Amino acid sequence: MQRIFKALVAALWFMVLCAPIMGLLLLPDGTASFRWQRLAVLGTGIFFASLLWQWYFEKKERGERLFGGKAQAEEPVHRESLLRNKSFQRISLACVCAFMIAMPFIPGINSIYQITIWISALIYVMLALGLNIIVGLAGQLVLGYAAFYAIGAYTYGLLYQFFGLGFWVCLPIAGIVTVLCGLALGFPVLRLRGDYLAIVTLGFGEIVRLVLINWDSVTNGARGVSGIPRPALFGCPMNMQWSTTYLYYMSFLAVVVTIVVITRLKNSRVGLALQAMREDEIASEAMGINLTQVKLTAFALSSAWAGFAGVLFAAKTSFINPSSFTFWESAMMLSMVVLGGMGSILGVTLGALILVLAPEYLRAFADYRMLLFGATMVVMMIFRPQGLVTGERRHYRISALERKGD
């Protein structure tokens, strides 16, 4: 009875909230008509959704699984062991690589349009992995990551426009410039944490965007920079299909390099220090970790990756303007990290691919894109707040145990 009452309240509440948007129809002659029917449908829907919701949570509280019986404690261990199984890892890795390499030649999905989508997915994988350093590993909530992406892209765009520098020269320069910008942001925010850091970095992102818009004489303002060339391959001229394919392979290579670098970083002494800082700043300092140094390292590395991705992006679109680097971009990148599982390299890669590719391949639902995105995030936060992939752990070899084993 109480459940039904709760569901009724929820339904009524929703109907009141949505009444102006869903119920009212303003007619051109200045009058309004009320669409009761729609509201009724909404109310009924919410009523049943709420019942379902309560049923699930009562079950969850009792420690049962969604379908059938008690949850078993061994289950997650089992799933983890599949992920940790060496041969399973190798086979799936080989399959993914084979697909990625063959992709531009698979008939049906190798149009320029499709390849371009995959290039942008790969660029986002790079971005998400770069953001993962500072957010997932170091635990610093950065909300203005698109700023570094923009700085990287504009470094290439402007250096080309004013000095005619090419892609390969600009790539390291963009890296250096974004590292410096990362440090410039890192120094003043060293003492900030959590929400405060998020707000300051959000502000930083907006400042960069506004500078790009308003510094007209250099950045061309909202008109942006156009005619940015794609990278050259030993000076050979290429047609559109080939240069797109070439860029695709370069992005793929960049992602592979990123994954190798970040895996090594994560498993290194510096990576452990980053994670310790995420877990407990005071304790990590008391264990001899120089927080200033470690935090700045995280900022520098993370922003460098956005810089590289920015250069790739500029090369891909050949036209950049400030509207490509709004807060929305930063929010998307953060969503990729959170959806995939903070700190998990596999998870973040998946998160980025899902969030970029799903909207492209689910065009049928294009109208509901934002709704689906929001719903996915909400559902994830409730049922799997730790993200898609968790428990990714390094395997250590212990000499003492191995000697015993022999």
Add this chain to the structure above:
Amino acid sequence: MEAVLEVKDLIQDFGGLRALNEVDLTINKKEIVALIGPNGAGKTTFFNCITGIYTPTSGTMFLRTPDGAAHALNGMKTHQITALGMARTFQNIRLFPEMTVLENVMIGRHCHTKAGILQALLRDRATVAEEQDTVDRSYALLETVHLAEYWDETAKNLPYGAQRRLEIARAMATEPCLLLLDEPAAGMNPQETLELKRLILSLRETHDLAVLLIEHDMSMVMSLSDRIYVMQYGSPIASGTPEEISKNPEVIKAYLGESGNA
């Protein structure tokens, strides 16, 4: 006797509250010293001052490293003090909860290892060797605190007593000459407390360690420590050997007059 730690006239104010009032404290080499006093006496604050977490209002603090050099701790950062040879545990356990038991101890090796970003990326032979050395030393430390079998467990899943021992192992990984323990036996059963006592004694012998211990378990304090300092409302009210302290009328008054929660 050479003093490992020498603190003089240490004062710490928090706004209007004087949490530490002219505290003098000396710890000699290989000595186990207990710091006792009712809750709120300022014991943890004292730890936070000498480890650089708080900046004391005034006073001097010196740490003597095994090579005989005395270092002024005033103005030093926490991580520098740790690198000099002072390690601590926390009253409310502060492990790295999502990391494994082994990784927790490995973090403690941070100031004795060198690999930077470049080495992390290149993974040259020296770096791999250093890392393996870190792993093996950390595992060995886990063996000394009887946690070796849990090495691959997530730290937050350990039982309470084991977490306390893991904190000690992690602190020992920094190779300290002075170990600060903040209520290490809190929440332990008598059996665990006994083992903890043995552990502290054996660490002192094997690592030439001096220990400063905050503890409320009086039988442990009396049987373990060489000397005891008693604090009340931020002021030191007595110091001496366990026998002297147990006979000191002021201490008895402080403890019986208080809630007696010690």
